Amino acid sequence: xxxxxxxxxxxxxxxxxxxxxxxxxxxxxxxxxxxxxxxxxxxxxxxxxxxxxxxxxxxxxxxxxxxxxxxxxxxxxxxxxxxxxxxxxxxxxxxxxxxxxxxxxxxxxxxxxxxxxxxxxxxxxxxxxxxxxxxxxxxxxxxxxxxxxxxxxxxxxxxxxxxxxxxxxxxxxxxxxxxxxxxxxxxxxxxxxxxxxxxxxxxxxxxxxxxxxxxxxxxxxxxxxxxxxxxxxxxxxxxxxxxxxxxxxxxxxxxxxxxxxxxxxxxxxxxxxxxxxxxxxxxxxxxxxxxxxxxxxxxxxxxxxxxxxxxxxxxxxxxxxxxxxxxxxxxxxxxxxxxxxxxxxxxxxxxxxxxxxxxxxxxxxxxxxxxxxxxxxxxxxxxxxxxxxxxxxxxxxxxxxxxxxxxxxxxxxxxxxxxxxxxxxxxxxxxxxxxxxxxxxxxxxxxxxxxxxxxxxxxxxxxxxxxxxxxxxxxxxxxxxxxx
Numbered sequence: 001x002x003x004x005x006x007x008x009x010x011x012x013x014x015x016x017x018x019x020x021x022x023x024x025x026x027x028x029x030x031x032x033x034x035x036x037x038x039x040x041x042x043x044x045x046x047x048x049x050x051x052x053x054x055x056x057x058x059x060x061x062x063x064x065x066x067x068x069x070x071x072x073x074x075x076x077x078x079x080x081x082x083x084x085x086x087x088x089x090x091x092x093x094x095x096x097x098x099x100x101x102x103x104x105x106x107x108x109x110x111x112x113x114x115x116x117x118x119x120x121x122x123x124x125x126x127x128x129x130x131x132x133x134x135x136x137x138x139x140x141x142x143x144x145x146x147x148x149x150x151x152x153x154x155x156x157x158x159x160x161x162x163x164x165x166x167x168x169x170x171x172x173x174x175x176x177x178x179x180x181x182x183x184x185x186x187x188x189x190x191x192x193x194x195x196x197x198x199x200x201x202x203x204x205x206x207x208x209x210x211x212x213x214x215x216x217x218x219x220x221x222x223x224x225x226x227x228x229x230x231x232x233x234x235x236x237x238x239x240x241x242x243x244x245x246x247x248x249x250x251x252x253x254x255x256x257x258x259x260x261x262x263x264x265x266x267x268x269x270x271x272x273x274x275x276x277x278x279x280x281x282x283x284x285x286x287x288x289x290x291x292x293x294x295x296x297x298x299x300x301x302x303x304x305x306x307x308x309x310x311x312x313x314x315x316x317x318x319x320x321x322x323x324x325x326x327x328x329x330x331x332x333x334x335x336x337x338x339x340x341x342x343x344x345x346x347x348x349x350x351x352x353x354x355x356x357x358x359x360x361x362x363x364x365x366x367x368x369x370x371x372x373x374x375x376x377x378x379x380x381x382x383x384x385x386x387x388x389x390x391x392x393x394x395x396x397x398x399x400x401x402x403x404x405x406x407x408x409x410x411x412x413x414x415x416x417x418x419x420x421x422x423x424x425x426x427x428x429x430x431x432x433x434x435x436x437x438x439x440x441x442x443x444x445x446x447x448x449x450x451x452x453x454x455x456x457x458x459x460x461x462x463x464x465x466x467x468x469x470x471x472x473x474x475x476x477x478x479x480x481x482x483x484x
Contacts, residue, residue: 058454059418059484060379061188062327063181064334066320066362067381069162070207070341073388073403074411074432076117076351078147080130081432084390085116092391096433103156105344105393106404112391114431115401118348127422134355137363138413143422144366144375145415146482150426150435153386153407153442158207158342161385161407164442166213166335168471175217175462177446178333180471182223184460185453189330192292196331197225198319202340203353209337218464225335228293228322230314292325306364317361324368327378341384344402345394366415375416379452383412390432409435418452420484440479447476452483 075081092112106112120133125142138145155161160170167174175183178195187194197214214225264272295311295318302321303310309317316338323334340354362382369375387410388403395401409428415421426438447457450471457476461468 056454056456059377059452060416061377061453062330062332062334063379063381063417063449063453064323064327064365065177065336065381066323066358066365066383067165067335067337068341068358068384069209069337069339070158070205070343071161071384071386071388071405071410072341072354073343073347073351074149074409075388075390075403076119076347077132077135077355078130078411078413079149079409079428079432080121080132081116081390081428081430083116083430084114084432087114088116089113089396092431092433096429096431098434100408101156103405106389106391109393112389113396114390115392115396115403119352125422127424129424132355134352135359137359141363141366141415144370145413146419146421146423146425147411147413148425148440148479148482149409149411149428150437150439151383151387151410151412151442151445152435152439155386156405156407158385158405161405162207162209162213165385167215167217168443168446168473172212173215173217174469175219175223175471176214176225176335177449177471178214178225178335179216179219179223180450180460181333181453183219183462184455185332187330187332192326192329192331193226194332195223195225196326196334197227198322198334198336199227199229200314200316200319200336200338202316202338202357204340204350205342205344206339207342209339213337214335218469219462230318292329293322295321295325302368305368307360310361316357317364320361320365321368324365327369328372328374343388344404346400347402348399369416377417379417379419379449380415381412381449382414384410386410406433408433409439414482418484420482423482425479425482438481441475443472443476444479446472448479448482451478 075084090113092114097112117132121130122133122139123129124131124139127142129142129147131139131142153161153164155164155170163172163174164170166176168177176195178197182194185194195214199209211227214227216222216224263269298310298321306317306321309315310321312318316336319336319338323336326334338358340350340357343350343354366375366380369378369380387406387408389406391403392401393404409432426440427436428434429436450457450460457470457472461470463469
């Protein structure tokens with residue numbers, strides 16, 4: 001027996017000592033998770049205060065990010081360049097390209113024939129914004145949106161570019177935008193997660209999406225995005241197992257919480273606390289989610305606004321309507337990924353179909369939020385991971401050409417939540433190749449979005465592996481020209 005005691009003493013390391021020393025506080029923390037308010041803290045208290053981040057009055061309370069995965073061409077949507085039509089088929093001047101790095105798909109081309117948009121453009125709204133004929137419904141909200149024409153990125157291929165926009169870094173294992181929002185601001189509804197993800201696919205060539213885009217990274221896993229599916233169960237594994245009712249489920253969770261409390265007391269692993277929160281959230285979601293995802297009860301005028309596809313689960317229109325319901329119910333960050341914008345070929349045939357999939361519902365979302373009095377406090381973002389080249393990829397003479405990746409300038413639009421409506425920000429050159437006024441980097445974009453949510457991007461940090469990380473890394477400047 002004495003030998004066993006000696007072995008224990010020899011193995012009682014500094015880590016064990018510090019773990020045991022902190023158990024009192026840890027137990028209190030776990031108790032506060034199981035019984036909110038038990039120790040005097042108001043349940044609605046902002047987690048920003050716990051993080052010690054100065055909180056100022058936000059312009060927006062929630063975000064709906066309509067991510068157009070695959071990169072829609074800005075030259076066929078919001079950046080009208082008539083010079084390209086006038087110079088159709090002529091080679092892009094070397095003085096404009098300036099030796100820019102190209103993808104492997106066009107780097108071997110001997111010439112770079114310019115190609116104008118095959119679709120018409122008109123001016124709309126007080127700003128006189130040029131918008132393609134493929135987006136008539138978005139054109140109808142020209143006075144509600146701000147078109148930013150000078151976004152640029154460091155990435156030239158889909159995976160790093162998409163990851164960059166979603167996490168602020170081109171490599172993986174960094175928290176996504178939604179995870180940072182959850183970590184910094186929490187949720188406005190205790191029965192729903194702070195961060196929800198919706199997926200849809202259009203009729204064009206699609207690029208894949210993957211869980212690292214909505215990951216919690218090195219943050220606690222409670223902050224990862226919850227994916228809603230178009231199947232019978234909107235959120236997988238949410239229903240009770242067969243033969244188990246709500247009462248027995250509650251008893252099981254209570255007993256599991258006791259076991260987790262014992263485990264936490266022994267190991268002090270904070271991830272145990274996260275699991276307890278996730279179990280409790282899932283239990284509460286059992287009631288909230290079915291009601292939210294039932295779109296059949298929406299009035300006829302709303303169905304007409306979004307279009308009949310909004311009643312087909314998994315479509316872009318259905319996800320836009322669901323995004324409104326989630327946001328209206330207090331979800332902090334709703335991320336919608338719509339695949340199909342990768343037009344390296346057959347741009348003339350594919351892009352109108354993609355535009356048709358998203359135009360009506362995107363505009364309907366803005367109009368719907370506005371008529372409900374929610375647009376002023378909801379930030380809506382629409383855009384992809386980079387732009388498209390002004391020269392064609394493929395055979396221009398056969399009308400099956402496309403456009404390659406172009407990171408140096410492209411367009412997105414934003415609405416609501418502190419954004420200056422009816423404006424166009426930034427200018428690109430007459431070739432649509434370089435920025436000539438008011439560039440906006442991905443870090444600038446992130447810094448501005450956080451600011452609109454009432455967060456100083458330099459102070460929303462998390463220490464990991466000895467370094468303090470943030471969404472904007474070590475960069476980011478506020479884009480004041482787009483803020484109301």
